Amino acid sequence: MEKLQCRQVRSLFFLVIMFVFIRIGEAQSQSFLINCGANSSVNIDGRKWVGDLVRNSNVSFSSTGMAASTDSLSGDSIYEPIYKSARIFKDGLNYTVEVIPGNYIVRLHFCPIPLEDLNVNDSLFGAAANGLKLLSQLSVPGEIAHKNLYLQSSGENASSLSLIKEYVLGIKLDVLVIELIPSEGSFGFINAIEVVPVVDRLFEDTIQKVAGNDMDFNLSGRGIETMYRLNVGGPEIKPSQDSDLWRMWEVDSSYMITANAGVEIRNSSNITYASMNDSSLAPLLVYETARTMSNTEVLEKRFNMSWKFEVDPDFDYVVRLHFCELLYDSANERIFKIYINNRTAANTFDVFARAGGRNRAYHQDYFDAVSSKTYTLWIQLGPDTAAGASGTDALLSGLEIFKLSRNGNLAYVEKYDSAGNSVSRSKSWILWVGIGAGIASAVILAAVFTLVFYIRKNRRDKSSDMKNNSPGWRPLFLHKGIVNSTANAKGTGSQNPNGSTSSTRSGKRFTLAEIRCATNNFDESLVIGVGGFGKVYKGEIEDGSLAAIKRANPQSEQGLAEFETEIEMLSRLRHRHLVSLIGFCEEQNEMILVYEYMANGTLRSHLFGSDLPPLTWKQRLDVCIGAARGLHYLHTGAEQGIIHRDIKTTNILLDENFVAKMSDFGLSKTGPSMEHTHVSTAVKGSFGYLDPEYFRRQQLTEKSDVYSFGVVLFEVVCARAVINPTLPKDQINLAEWAMKWQRQRSLETIIDPHLKGNLSLESLEKFGEIAEKCLDDERKNRPTMGEVLWHLEYVLQLQEAWMHANDRENSFSGCQALAEVEEEREIRNGKEVPTLDEEKSK
Missing domain, CATH: 2.60.120.430 (Galactose-binding lectin)
Known part of the structure; x- marks a missing residue:
C-alpha cells in the first residue's frame, strides 16, 4: 500500500514538473513583434512582424493616431522593411499586449520617415510601460544625430538613421501596456515594438x-x-x-x-x-x-x-x-x-x-x-x-x-538641436561659467567686507559688545512657544530652520473662534464622520465655501505626531486625487484640520451600511482608478516616495462628481532611501487591511500599501466589511474568503448582487486577477501601484466596450421591432391598424 502511494506521489510530481516545463516553453516561444502603422506582416531573419492593423487576439492599440509609410529608406538597417511604416500620434497612444507574467525584453524602434504636413524634426514625446516612465521629451532625429556625431568624433564612419530603445521589465500581471505620450503641442511616432520573453534570469x-x-x-x-x-x-x-x-x-x-x-x-x-x-x-x-x-x-x-x-x-x-x-x-x-x-x-x-x-x-x-x-x-x-x-x-x-x-522612472530629458548638439549640457556649461564668475566676485567682496569689519570691530564700544554676546540670548526658533504664539494668525505658519514640520506648513492658520463659527460651536448635527483622530464636522468658512473640519479627540490614540504628519504631508503634496488641506488650528490645546469638503462622503458609505444607491460597476472602477492614481503619485512623486499606511474605503472620499481622493495621512511615512529596501517601524494601520509581511517583520514598503489596496478592491466588488465576526468562520476575513473564490476563478459567485448582470465578466475576471496579485504573501511578487493603475484602466476599457456593445444591440433590437410592427400594419388590407404605442397600451 505504501509503495502504491509513493508511486502516485512520484507520478503527480512528474506531472507537475512537465506542466511547469510546458508553461516555460509557451512563455519562451511567445514573442510579440508589432509592425506599427502596417496592415500586413513582414518576415525578417525568420521572424514575423505583424502589422498593428492585422487582427490579433493578443495585441491591441487605442484607436488614436494615423498610419504613415514610405517607399524607400536610405541606409542598410536589417529592419528596413518595418521602418517603412510608422504610427503617428498627436494624442496618447496605447499598445496593450497580453503576456504570461515574467521578465521581458521590450524594444521600441524609431526611424524618421517623411510625413505629410508634419516635420519629423519637430516631434517630441515620451513613453511608459505599465506605469514605469521610459522616455520623456524624446527627439528621435536629435538623438540619432548626436550619436552619429559622437561616433564620428572617435573616427567611426557613422550613418545610423534609426534608434532602438531596449528595456528589461519584470511584468507581474498578464498585460503589458505601452503608452506613448506626445509633448504639449507636438506629436510622436513609432515604427515597431518588440516584446521578447526572458526565461533565464538575466x-x-x-x-x-x-x-x-x-x-x-x-x-x-x-x-x-x-x-x-x-x-x-x-x-x-x-x-x-x-x-x-x-x-x-x-x-x-x-x-x-x-x-x-x-x-x-x-x-x-x-x-x-x-x-x-x-x-x-x-x-x-x-x-x-x-x-x-x-x-x-x-x-x-x-x-x-x-x-x-x-x-x-x-x-x-x-x-x-x-x-x-x-x-x-x-x-x-x-x-x-x-x-x-x-x-x-x-x-x-x-x-x-x-x-x-x-x-x-x-x-x-x-x-x-x-x-x-x-x-x-x-x-x-x-x-x-x-x-x-x-x-x-x-x-x-x-x-x-x-x-x-x-522611483518608477527611467527617463532623462536630454535636448538636442537639429545638428545633434546637446542643448541642456551647453546651457549647463554656461550656467557653471556664470556660477564660477559669481563665486570669484563673491570672494573678492567678502575679502573687502572682512577688512572693513575688523577695522570697525576694533573701534566698537566694549559694553555694546558684551550686550550683544549676553549668555541669555537664544535664536528665536528655539523658543517654540514664542514662535507659535507670535505667528500671524492668518499666515502660513512658522518658519523653523531646524526643519520641523512647522517649517513646511501651508494653508491658512484658523483661529478657534473662526472654527467655532464655522461649525456652530461644534454642533453635533453637523458631524459627518468619526475616526481614530476624532469627529469630522461639515462647516462653512468665511468665504462661504464648505469644508470638512476634523477635530482631535483628547483621548484619541492619534495625537501631536499624527497632527504634524498630516499637515506636513498635505502641505507638500498636491494632486487631483488627494484631498486638499485648507488650513489648521492649534489654539487652547485644540488640534483641528480643515479640508476641502467631499460632498459624497466615503467610498464605504456607497458600498454597504447606508441607504445610498449602489454604485454601478463603471463608477466603482472609476473610483478605484482615481484612488490608484493618488497612491501612485504618493509612491513616486517625492524623491523617496511616501507610504500611506492606512488605505481603506473610509479613507477614500468622493466629491460631488464622484471623483475619488485619498485622505487621512496621519500615519504616512517617507519611503526607504536608495540604500534600503524598507522602513523599519512599529506596525500601524487598520485591522483587515494590514500587510501580513509588514505585520510579521515590521518592515514597511510601498508594497504594504499595495496589499491594503488589494483588500479595498475585493471590498469594492463584494460590498461587505473586511472583518465581519457575525459570519461563518471561513467568511469572517474578506481577504481570505475572496482569495479562496478568486483562486477557483469563481469570483462572480460572491460579488455584490447589485452588480450581477450589469458588468462584463471579462472585466471582472481581470479585476480579480489584479486584486489577487496585490494580496500575494510576498511583497516582491506584488505589482507596483503604477502597474495596478494601468491594469485597472484596462479593466475599465473592457467594461466600456461591453456597455457600448450592449447599447448598440439594444438599439438595433428596438429599431427592428418598430419596423416589424409598421410592416404588419401596412399589409392588413387597409384596415385601421393600431400604432406601436397603441399595441403597447393593449
Whole structure:
C-alpha cells in the first residue's frame, strides 16, 4: 500500500514538473513583434512582424493616431522593411499586449520617415510601460544625430538613421501596456515594438558595488534600460546571431579612448559556459573574440585599455563585463585590475581562476551610482603588477551597461538641436561659467567686507559688545512657544530652520473662534464622520465655501505626531486625487484640520451600511482608478516616495462628481532611501487591511500599501466589511474568503448582487486577477501601484466596450421591432391598424 502511494506521489510530481516545463516553453516561444502603422506582416531573419492593423487576439492599440509609410529608406538597417511604416500620434497612444507574467525584453524602434504636413524634426514625446516612465521629451532625429556625431568624433564612419530603445521589465500581471505620450503641442511616432520573453534570469539581486562589498539592490523589482552592448575585439553581432534574445552587439573601437591600446585576438575552439545559468547572458560568439593589451612593456606597465561612454546623470548603473581566457592554460598568468569611473572595482582579477579554465565563458557585474553632475562613465582595464603574474596584461570579451530605474522612472530629458548638439549640457556649461564668475566676485567682496569689519570691530564700544554676546540670548526658533504664539494668525505658519514640520506648513492658520463659527460651536448635527483622530464636522468658512473640519479627540490614540504628519504631508503634496488641506488650528490645546469638503462622503458609505444607491460597476472602477492614481503619485512623486499606511474605503472620499481622493495621512511615512529596501517601524494601520509581511517583520514598503489596496478592491466588488465576526468562520476575513473564490476563478459567485448582470465578466475576471496579485504573501511578487493603475484602466476599457456593445444591440433590437410592427400594419388590407404605442397600451 505504501509503495502504491509513493508511486502516485512520484507520478503527480512528474506531472507537475512537465506542466511547469510546458508553461516555460509557451512563455519562451511567445514573442510579440508589432509592425506599427502596417496592415500586413513582414518576415525578417525568420521572424514575423505583424502589422498593428492585422487582427490579433493578443495585441491591441487605442484607436488614436494615423498610419504613415514610405517607399524607400536610405541606409542598410536589417529592419528596413518595418521602418517603412510608422504610427503617428498627436494624442496618447496605447499598445496593450497580453503576456504570461515574467521578465521581458521590450524594444521600441524609431526611424524618421517623411510625413505629410508634419516635420519629423519637430516631434517630441515620451513613453511608459505599465506605469514605469521610459522616455520623456524624446527627439528621435536629435538623438540619432548626436550619436552619429559622437561616433564620428572617435573616427567611426557613422550613418545610423534609426534608434532602438531596449528595456528589461519584470511584468507581474498578464498585460503589458505601452503608452506613448506626445509633448504639449507636438506629436510622436513609432515604427515597431518588440516584446521578447526572458526565461533565464538575466540579473541577480546581489551584485558587487564599485569600491564596496556585495549588496542586495533588488534589481528584479526595478526597470532596466540597456544603454550599451559591445562585442569587444570582434565584429558586430546581428540579432539573428543572438537567436535567444535577438540582441545587437556593437563593435567597441569607437568607444575606446585609444583604439590601438588593445589588440584583437580570437579563438574559434569549442567554448563553453562556466555556468549553465549564463547561457542566456551572451551568445558564444561574444567570447570567441577579445581585446588584450598592446605595448604592455611601455610606460612602466601602467598603460590601460579605456572605454568612455555617455550616460544619464543621477541614475544607478550595472556594468557587465564578459570574459573568456583564450590563450593561457593555467591560473596566475594573466592578472589585472578593473576600474570604473576612476575607482577600483576589482584587484587581482584572474579570468582563468574565476571561470574554472580556458575557453570558459564568464561574466562579472558591478553596481555604480552616477551623480547628478556626471555625464560619462569610464571603464578601464590594466595590469596588476603587484600580483606576481607571469604576464602583465588584461583581457575583455564583451561589455554591457544597464541603467536602473529610480522611483518608477527611467527617463532623462536630454535636448538636442537639429545638428545633434546637446542643448541642456551647453546651457549647463554656461550656467557653471556664470556660477564660477559669481563665486570669484563673491570672494573678492567678502575679502573687502572682512577688512572693513575688523577695522570697525576694533573701534566698537566694549559694553555694546558684551550686550550683544549676553549668555541669555537664544535664536528665536528655539523658543517654540514664542514662535507659535507670535505667528500671524492668518499666515502660513512658522518658519523653523531646524526643519520641523512647522517649517513646511501651508494653508491658512484658523483661529478657534473662526472654527467655532464655522461649525456652530461644534454642533453635533453637523458631524459627518468619526475616526481614530476624532469627529469630522461639515462647516462653512468665511468665504462661504464648505469644508470638512476634523477635530482631535483628547483621548484619541492619534495625537501631536499624527497632527504634524498630516499637515506636513498635505502641505507638500498636491494632486487631483488627494484631498486638499485648507488650513489648521492649534489654539487652547485644540488640534483641528480643515479640508476641502467631499460632498459624497466615503467610498464605504456607497458600498454597504447606508441607504445610498449602489454604485454601478463603471463608477466603482472609476473610483478605484482615481484612488490608484493618488497612491501612485504618493509612491513616486517625492524623491523617496511616501507610504500611506492606512488605505481603506473610509479613507477614500468622493466629491460631488464622484471623483475619488485619498485622505487621512496621519500615519504616512517617507519611503526607504536608495540604500534600503524598507522602513523599519512599529506596525500601524487598520485591522483587515494590514500587510501580513509588514505585520510579521515590521518592515514597511510601498508594497504594504499595495496589499491594503488589494483588500479595498475585493471590498469594492463584494460590498461587505473586511472583518465581519457575525459570519461563518471561513467568511469572517474578506481577504481570505475572496482569495479562496478568486483562486477557483469563481469570483462572480460572491460579488455584490447589485452588480450581477450589469458588468462584463471579462472585466471582472481581470479585476480579480489584479486584486489577487496585490494580496500575494510576498511583497516582491506584488505589482507596483503604477502597474495596478494601468491594469485597472484596462479593466475599465473592457467594461466600456461591453456597455457600448450592449447599447448598440439594444438599439438595433428596438429599431427592428418598430419596423416589424409598421410592416404588419401596412399589409392588413387597409384596415385601421393600431400604432406601436397603441399595441403597447393593449
